[in-house]
Amino acid sequence: MINGGLLLQPMRIAVNAIFLQNKNLEGFGHYTNEIFRRLVNLYPEHTFIFLFDRPYDDRFIYGTNVIPIVVSPPARHALSFRYWYDVKAPLALRSFKPDVWVQPYGFCSLTTRIPQVMITHDLAFVHHPGFLAWHHRWFYRQFTQKFLLKATKIVTVSKYTRSDIIQQYPSIDPGKITIVPGAARSLFQPLSWQEKEMVKAGFADGREYFLFTGGIHPRKNLMNLLKAFSLFKKWQHSNMKLLVAGRLAWQYEELVKKLKSYKYREDVIMPGYLPEEQLARVTAAAYAVVYPSFLEGFGLPILEAMQCEVPVITSNTSAMPETGADAALYADPTDPDAIAKQMLQLYKDENLRSKLIEAGKLRAATFNWDDSADRLWQAISASRN
Secondary structure, X not given: OEEOOEEOOOOEEEEEOOOOOOOOOOHHHHHHHXXXXXXXXXXXXXEEEEEEOOOOOHHHOOOOOEEEEEOOOOOOOHHHHHHHHHHHHHHHHOOOOOOEEEEOOOOOOOOOOOOEEEEXXXXXXXXXXXXXXXXXXXXXXXXXXXXXXXXOEEEEOOHHHHHHHHHHOOOOOHXXXXXXXXXXXXXXXXXXXXXXXXXXXXXXXXXXXXXXXXXXXXXXXXXXXXXHHHHHHHHOOOOOEEEEEOOEOOOOHHHHHHHHHOOOHHHEEOOOOOOHHHHHXXXXXXOXXXXXXXXXXXXXXXHHHHHOOOOEEEXXXXXXXXXXXXXXXEEOOOOHHHHHHHHHHHHHOHHHHHHHHHHHHHHHHOOOHHHHHHHHHHHHHHHHO
C-alpha cells in the first residue's frame, strides 16, 4: 500500500473490541463494527489483533487477518478499567508487538509505549455528570485529560466534540484531533406501504407511532418525551402511539414507575432491545422519530431515520443540529412543551413532513461508512510515523 508517497509496510494493529457484543451492540459498538469490518477486508495484508474482555461472537471476526484474544477480567467498573487497560491488555499484547493500538471508547492505556489512536465520542460527563454512576464519573474526571495527552492521535465523531475537547482541555494539541463521523447503516432503508402496515400491526396495534430508539438512560431524556407525548395527545385527540425501542440501561426505574400511572400508558409500547434487522423495519415504519437526547456526540438514529425516509424531531443541543442540519425539526430538550409543539406541527402539516423526508434523504447521503473508514485509516497510518 502507498501512504503519502511512501511504501507502508504491513502493520499489526491492535483494536480494543470490548463493546463488540452481539446482544447489546449500541452506539460505540455500531461505529466500531462498521468501520473495522471495512478496514479488515480492505487491508488483508495487515494484521488486526482484536482484544475482547469476554467470550466473543464469530460475526466480529471479519477475516483471516484478525487475531482475536480474550483478556480477562471484564472491564466494566472504574478499578477494572485501570487494571484492564494498564496491566492486563498491555501484557497480552507484548508478544504481538503491535504498531498501533486503536481505542474506540474514550479510554486508553497510560502504561503502554504502543502509539494509540483514541476515539472520543463526547464529553457527556462534563456537561451532565449526574447521568453517570459515581465511580464512572470519578474515573472520567480523574483520567480523561491524561488519556487525551497520552494518545498519539485523537478521533472525534463531530465538529462539536472536537471543539468541546479543545475548550475543556486547552493543553491538548488541536492538530492531533481529527473528525471521523458515523453514518446510517445499510439495513436502514424505506419500506413499502404494505411492509409498513405489517410492522405497525406487529408492534403498534396497527396504529401510526412516534419512535424513540436508544438505551433507556437519563441522558436520553425519556421523562420529558413522555410529558411531550401527553401534551400532544391532549392537543390532538388521535390514536397515535409512542414506541420506545431500547434496552433498560441505567436509572430506568423512575421511568418504569412513571409508566404505571401514566395517563396514556396504553399508548406507550416498550419492546425492549431489538435486533438490528427489526430495529431497521420499526424505524422505517414510524410516522416520525423523536430523539430528544440531552447530549450526543453525533446521533446515529437521526441519520438512520432519514435514510429510511422518516422525518426527525431532535434536540437543538450538542452535535444533533450538526448531524441533522436543515433536514430535521429541533426543540429544547428541557422543554416538553417545545418538543410537543414540534410533534403536533409535524402531525398537522403533511407538506412539512414531505419536505423533511426529501431533505433527510439528501442529508443522510452525505455521510458514508466507506469514507469514515478511510478517514480512520489515515489516522491509524499517521500514528505510526
